[in-house]
Amino acid sequence: MLRGSLLAAGATSVFSGTALALPSAPGTDLPGTGIPVPCETPQLWPGDDVPLSEILDQLEENWGFKLVGPYWVNKHRRAIQLVWETLGAVSCTPYLDTLKEKVDGRVGLNAAHISGFAWGDWSLTRSGYVTFDFQKFGDKIETDPGRMARLVIHELGHVYNADRHRNPAYWRRFKKLFAKHGRFSSYAGRSVTETFAEVLGYYVGRCASKNPYDTGKFDEYYEFARDEVFDGREFGPEPGIPSDCSAQPTPTATPTPRPTPSWIRAVSRG
Numbered sequence: 001m002l003r004g005s006l007l008a009a010g011a012t013s014v015f016s017g018t019a020l021a022l023p024s025a026p027g028t029d030l031p032g033t034g035i036p037v038p039c040e041t042p043q044l045w046p047g048d049d050v051p052l053s054e055i056l057d058q059l060e061e062n063w064g065f066k067l068v069g070p071y072w073v074n075k076h077r078r079a080i081q082l083v084w085e086t087l088g089a090v091s092c093t094p095y096l097d098t099l100k101e102k103v104d105g106r107v108g109l110n111a112a113h114i115s116g117f118a119w120g121d122w123s124l125t126r127s128g129y130v131t132f133d134f135q136k137f138g139d140k141i142e143t144d145p146g147r148m149a150r151l152v153i154h155e156l157g158h159v160y161n162a163d164r165h166r167n168p169a170y171w172r173r174f175k176k177l178f179a180k181h182g183r184f185s186s187y188a189g190r191s192v193t194e195t196f197a198e199v200l201g202y203y204v205g206r207c208a209s210k211n212p213y214d215t216g217k218f219d220e221y222y223e224f225a226r227d228e229v230f231d232g233r234e235f236g237p238e239p240g241i242p243s244d245c246s247a248q249p250t251p252t253a254t255p256t257p258r259p260t261p262s263w264i265r266a267v268s269r270g
Ligand SMILES: [Zn+2]
Pocket: 001, 002, 154, 155, 158, 194, 197
């Protein structure tokens, strides 16, 4: 779970320089979220002119999540775009496939009201679904878009962690790290499962306000996320260097030209 009330608001950090150079892979920035996408062929947001129904169909098809709930509507188009861009950013890593395997593919995305303070949860509001309460974002959707990336990866992180009771190798490694370093974010506090979700959420959401990795104190958590979960792909500069989160226009996909129907070709040939 991730609760907005406990997250302090803050200005997006801006770092001018060459810190975004990613030696691991050629990257395309998606500045809407401030996530450098380490994938060669990211699925770009279809564009603001594309009807939402088409976008949602594509979203389901691209990433194989069933979408349910009343908040997949134009009013929350910006939030939906950020969900899209976050999924796109990690789609060349094993993250999504791995977490789906752990629950035998039984995970969908629910966009709906969550009672209480939570902005997102896994399987609480609706069993087998990650739920996002887009309504709670309000103005933060523009002032701290990195928070949405953090939220999406955080909640999916709980799905990833659903096999912890079998004590797999990654979880044994993480528990050792937690015993050594403990507290990572103010939200997660002393909870090992929330810390795990935050370590992943902030790793991808490098532009999220007050990112603990910016302090340079959490290199080992960073290396865990990079090597154990995201297959060496990185979403920003090395820890200790704030990500460049300055706003630029979001690139969008070029619409595919529709083929001319054969009857038009026949007519124009005369
Ligand atoms: Zn959580």
